[in-house]
Amino acid sequence: MPRVTFEAEPAPLTVELDGAALVIIDMQRDFLEPGGFGAALGNDVTRLQAAVAPCRDVLAAARHLGLLVIHTREGHRPDLSDAPPHKVERGDPKNRIGARGPMGRILVRGEPGHDIIAALYPLQEEPVIDKPGKGAFYQTDLELMLRNRGIDTLFVAGVTTEVCVNTTVREANDRGFRCIVLADCCASYFPEFHEAGLAMIKAQGGIFGSVAGSQPLLAAIAALPNKQQRKSM
Numbered sequence: 001m002p003r004v005t006f007e008a009e010p011a012p013l014t015v016e017l018d019g020a021a022l023v024i025i026d027m028q029r030d031f032l033e034p035g036g037f038g039a040a041l042g043n044d045v046t047r048l049q050a051a052v053a054p055c056r057d058v059l060a061a062a063r064h065l066g067l068l069v070i071h072t073r074e075g076h077r078p079d080l081s082d083a084p085p086h087k088v089e090r091g092d093p094k095n096r097i098g099a100r101g102p103m104g105r106i107l108v109r110g111e112p113g114h115d116i117i118a119a120l121y122p123l124q125e126e127p128v129i130d131k132p133g134k135g136a137f138y139q140t141d142l143e144l145m146l147r148n149r150g151i152d153t154l155f156v157a158g159v160t161t162e163v164c165v166n167t168t169v170r171e172a173n174d175r176g177f178r179c180i181v182l183a184d185c186c187a188s189y190f191p192e193f194h195e196a197g198l199a200m201i202k203a204q205g206g207i208f209g210s211v212a213g214s215q216p217l218l219a220a221i222a223a224l225p226n227k228q229q230r231k232s233m
């Protein structure tokens with residue numbers, strides 16, 4: 001696969017696409033649609049909609065290129081044996097993790113609300129990581145999957161910017177992965193936390209990673225010669 005160069009903060013980047021994957025964090029009905037976990041926490045879930053179209057465009061480009069795409073979902077086993085009691089106990093008992101809502105039991109694997117939204121639904125061959133925590137590396141086989149494929153760079157998208165995206169990026173950074181957070185492909189229930197979440201990643205020379213818009217990346221991908229042209233170069 002070719003390499004792309006595009007604008008990013010704190011500095012422009014060149015990425016060998018062979019060593020890169022797109023990781024889409026928790027674009028689940030439970031966070032984006034009314035009646036799920038996000039709404040149960042008292043949030044305005046419509047705020048996350050802004051990330052859907054940019055994610056869809058990057059996902060389409062990644063699929064076209066043949067880039068590894070990994071989806072994650074936050075949630076727990078139906079018996080909640082993997083849910084820390086202190087996590088479950090937070091919030092109104094009628095509305096907490098495991099309670100029954102309009103999309104099934106809140107944040108429970110296998111329930112309609114736990115699934116990924118239709119617009120970004122994984123293809124059969126795209127791995128889906130079910131994670132019990134906010135970070136995608138905690139108690140999952142994500143790291144093994146990335147190392148087995150020689151991946152060292154992650155394009156990160158999803159929700160929410162300051163919670164699962166930030167936690168995952170911090171985990172990835174400590175494990176030696178380079179993270180490029182796609183700003184408009186992420187969203188938060190709190191616009192100010194979205195901005196702060198991105199600022200924290202790219203500050204201090206990119207202390208946790210880089211932040212880029214999806215447009216510069218997509219433009220760089222669109223400018224790539226196609227396979228046939230590459231062969232004759």
Ligand code: TIU
Pocket residue numbers: 025026031038041074134159160161163164165189
């Ligand atoms: N509440 C909130 O902002 N986020 C989460 O609980 N999980 C994720 O970010 N996926």
